[in-house]
Amino acid sequence: MAAVIQTKIHQNPIKIFHGSSRSLTNQSRAPSRIMCAAASPAKKRFNIALLPGDGIGPEVISVAKNVLQLAGSLEGLEFNFQEMPVGGAALDLVGVPMPEDTFSVAKNSDAILLGAIGGYKWDKNEKHLRPEMALFYLRRDLKVFANLRPATVLPQLVDASSLKREIAEGVDMMIVRELTGGIYFGEPRGIKISENGEEVGISTEIYAAHEIDRIARVAFETARKRRGKLCSVDKANVLDASILWRKRVTALASEYPDVELSHMYVDNAAMQLIRDPKQFDTIVTNNIFGDILSDEASMITGSIGMLPSASLGASGPGLFEPIHGSAPDIAGQDKANPLATILSAAMLLKYGLGEEKAAKRIEDAVLDALNKGFRTGDIYSPGNKLVGCKEMGEEVLKSVDSKVAATV
Numbered sequence: 001m002a003a004v005i006q007t008k009i010h011q012n013p014i015k016i017f018h019g020s021s022r023s024l025t026n027q028s029r030a031p032s033r034i035m036c037a038a039a040s041p042a043k044k045r046f047n048i049a050l051l052p053g054d055g056i057g058p059e060v061i062s063v064a065k066n067v068l069q070l071a072g073s074l075e076g077l078e079f080n081f082q083e084m085p086v087g088g089a090a091l092d093l094v095g096v097p098m099p100e101d102t103f104s105v106a107k108n109s110d111a112i113l114l115g116a117i118g119g120y121k122w123d124k125n126e127k128h129l130r131p132e133m134a135l136f137y138l139r140r141d142l143k144v145f146a147n148l149r150p151a152t153v154l155p156q157l158v159d160a161s162s163l164k165r166e167i168a169e170g171v172d173m174m175i176v177r178e179l180t181g182g183i184y185f186g187e188p189r190g191i192k193i194s195e196n197g198e199e200v201g202i203s204t205e206i207y208a209a210h211e212i213d214r215i216a217r218v219a220f221e222t223a224r225k226r227r228g229k230l231c232s233v234d235k236a237n238v239l240d241a242s243i244l245w246r247k248r249v250t251a252l253a254s255e256y257p258d259v260e261l262s263h264m265y266v267d268n269a270a271m272q273l274i275r276d277p278k279q280f281d282t283i284v285t286n287n288i289f290g291d292i293l294s295d296e297a298s299m300i301t302g303s304i305g306m307l308p309s310a311s312l313g314a315s316g317p318g319l320f321e322p323i324h325g326s327a328p329d330i331a332g333q334d335k336a337n338p339l340a341t342i343l344s345a346a347m348l349l350k351y352g353l354g355e356e357k358a359a360k361r362i363e364d365a366v367l368d369a370l371n372k373g374f375r376t377g378d379i380y381s382p383g384n385k386l387v388g389c390k391e392m393g394e395e396v397l398k399s400v401d402s403k404v405a406a407t408v
């Protein structure tokens with residue numbers, strides 16, 4: 001399986017991102033891309049786990065699946081989609097947010113495309129029975145520690161940005177968020193009773209050196225392939241976990257002399273993103289800061305409905321999902337912007353399967369649909385054509401179909 005990002009440990013280049021090792025036609029631990037001997041032209045086959053989830057999740061996944069299928073077929077790829085319940089949908093069906101069957105299908109796939117999880121209906125559930133726990137179990141158990149969240153202002157959407165044109169135009173950054181550590185996973189945690197009988201809520205921000213080093217390496221490698229600038233965002237003036245974070249990131253910098261490293265406190269970073277977002281190329285940060293800063297960065301691009309993500313580990317399938325949640329306020333109304341999920345499908349092809357040509361087909365098709373003026377409500381500006389989730393999906397599909405083979 002083609003790796004997408006490489007890192008060096010002790011000067012030995014190793015591949016760190018792979019698809020899983022199972023395939024439709026070969027269930028052993030053999031290479032996941034199988035050339036089909038009888039068919040002509042030869043097809044590569046992949047197992048894709050689809051986890052639609054809740055709220056707008058099923059709406060955006062249904063659209064993205066069609067786009068993925070068409071773009072793949074035009075590049076000789078065949079997908080076996082297996083759709084499984086997760087989050088609230090799974091709670092309603094079998095009483096747990098992450099059924100074993102769902103995890104097993106996901107783990108044994110070549111890549112996972114997830115919609116979103118959560119909703120009002122389950123908000124009062126005990127914590128272990130909240131839909132969102134499924135996300136944490138998936139990320140933790142798949143060991144997908146590196147979450148890539150690209151925030152790019154497309155020329156077509158400059159006017160949809162929350163920022164002034166001159167500030168937003170040309171923004172192109174990659175947020176590398178640590179995804180399996182920090183305060184979302186740290187122990188001790190929970191709601192306990194203190195010595196004086198009062199309830200106390202505890203969450204622990206904790207990072208081990210190896211967790212910082214591996215995400216920092218991904219970030220240095222990412223920056224190296226971009227504009228060579230890496231900004232590490234922390235709160236090292238206050239938090240011990242951040243003090244260690246800064247120390248480890250700084251220590252690694254000597255291995256990447258071609259990357260210009262800077263550090264910024266997260267409160268300043270939140271402000272600088274709005275003041276002058278073009279100063280950022282690659283950002284590396286912890287789990288919670290990356291969660292928050294990427295939602296903020298999405299609005300520079302026009303909408304949270306535009307930002308895709310890839311979550312990758314050292315081995316096994318990658319997890320690909322929009323950065324947004326289940327948007328219960330617009331669920332079931334055909335109002336969701338499916339482009340973040342469609343672009344997540346492009347990241348699945350590129351980072352998960354190493355299929356850059358098919359990925360480029362999707363990226364080009366999204367630009368084409370935007371060039372033709374199609375806009376969901378969240379990115380609408382006067383003079384464009386307001387469409388719903390389904391119609392936007394159909395327009396992207398038409399654009400995928402009309403394109404000649406893309407070159408990488």
Ligand SMILES: NC(=O)C1=CN([C@@H]2O[C@H](COP(=O)(O)OP(=O)(O)OC[C@H]3O[C@@H](n4cnc5c(N)ncnc54)[C@H](O)[C@@H]3O)[C@@H](O)[C@H]2O)C=CC1
Nearest residue numbers: 116117118119304305324325326327328329330336337378
């Ligand atoms: N990865 C995931 O599955 C995530 C799940 N959640 C869960 O989602 C639920 C809702 O959370 P919120 O805080 O409201 O965040 P959210 O991201 O679901 O929605 C925030 C706002 O953005 C809008 N929005 C989101 N995605 C959109 C899209 N594709 N097109 C157009 N508008 C869009 C929504 O309508 C809403 O007004 C909660 O249960 C939360 O826990 C939240 C974030 C991530």
Ligand SMILES: CC(C)CC(=O)C(=O)O
Nearest residue numbers: 132135184291323324325
């Ligand atoms: C359940 C949330 C922590 C998920 C989220 O907001 C995210 O990963 O962006």
Ligand SMILES: [Mg+2]
Nearest residue numbers: 291292295323
């Ligand atoms: Mg988030």
